[in-house]
Amino acid sequence: MLENVFKLLGEYGNVLPRYTGPRCLSERLSVGGCDLCQQACPHDAIIIFQSVSINADACTGCGLCTQACPSGALEYDVTAPLNAVREQKAQPQGAKIVCSKSEEGGRSVPCLARLTASTVMAAGAWDTPLTLVHGDCAACTLGGPSVPASVQGVIDEAQRLRAPTGRPTEVTLRAHDPEQQGSGERVSRRLLFGAMARGAGRMAAQAIPDSPLPFVDWSEPEDRVPAEWRWRVRALRPAPTPETAIYWPAPLIDDTCIDCPVCENVCPTDAITRDVQPDGGVTLTLSLASCTGCNACERSCPPQAIHMQPHWRRDALDSPILLRESGNILQ
Incomplete structure (x- = not known):
């Protein structure tokens, strides 16, 4: 023992x-x-x-x-x-x-x-x-x-x-x-140990148990979001109504976007997904619950088409958000 x-x-x-x-x-x-x-x-x-x-x-x-x-x-x-x-x-x-x-x-x-x-x-x-x-x-x-x-x-x-x-x-x-600190004990040499x-x-x-965390398996999508942010979502209790504004800084994309993949590439939790459709169109979606608000996408966007929105509806945490849907980029 x-x-x-x-x-x-x-x-x-x-x-x-x-x-x-x-x-x-x-x-x-x-x-x-x-x-x-x-x-x-x-x-x-x-x-x-x-x-x-x-x-x-x-x-x-x-x-x-x-x-x-x-x-x-x-x-x-x-x-x-x-x-x-x-x-x-x-x-x-x-x-x-x-x-x-x-x-x-x-x-x-x-x-x-x-x-x-x-x-x-x-x-x-x-x-x-x-x-x-x-x-x-x-x-x-x-x-x-x-x-x-x-x-x-x-x-x-x-x-x-x-x-x-x-x-x-x-x-x-x-x-x-x-x-409030301990007063300590007076002990002889014999009782010291x-x-x-x-x-x-x-x-x-x-002591709160403390041990090294295992390495993250990046092939598991659910492990890409840090536990800290998963618990932040769970700790929004009592649950606000769906339309309530919550503080959760995350990106919005304006019409100056050139449909490049930079925002997806720099996102540290894969919160931004870029999909090229069969007709050549591009969609950008955001998983708000996966976004840590790190600002990497905003800083890295070549045309500076991204800005961070500090508040979102509570129900935006529940499903992917369509950030942008473009025309055929292959023409």
């Missing part, structure tokens, strides 16, 4: 984010590329040269890169924190997730930068107040001083997405309270 506990503690916080190359705007050759993950990393652990590589020795697993990634190319398992919130639904004070450095009791993640908008949204869908507790980020060597602002950005995005439900998430982001084992057991029990 202790072997498993110490194995968990040894791995805790050292798991690299999963990188899915076909979702990366650099690999997709989007105009301007993308280096948001590299900018967000406080440890210079990310190298970009047509694709992303992570220096395992420098990476602390804080998650800031995953919060910055606009397409889900870098991600951690979202189901683990979601389950942690669900398991605390019955608690009178709601759900609580704490940074591993906070020394305050609660279900813990290595760093709050691991959390994404779907977790905050789901707490609202389950009518569960959510408290997020960080440690001394200014002195932290795991995530660093930018973590609270990054987490607040995630909260703000989640609240924009939840606005159409009429029920925002009741969420609190705060620094740890020294009065026993105290360490008990402490390790408590930490293992409170």
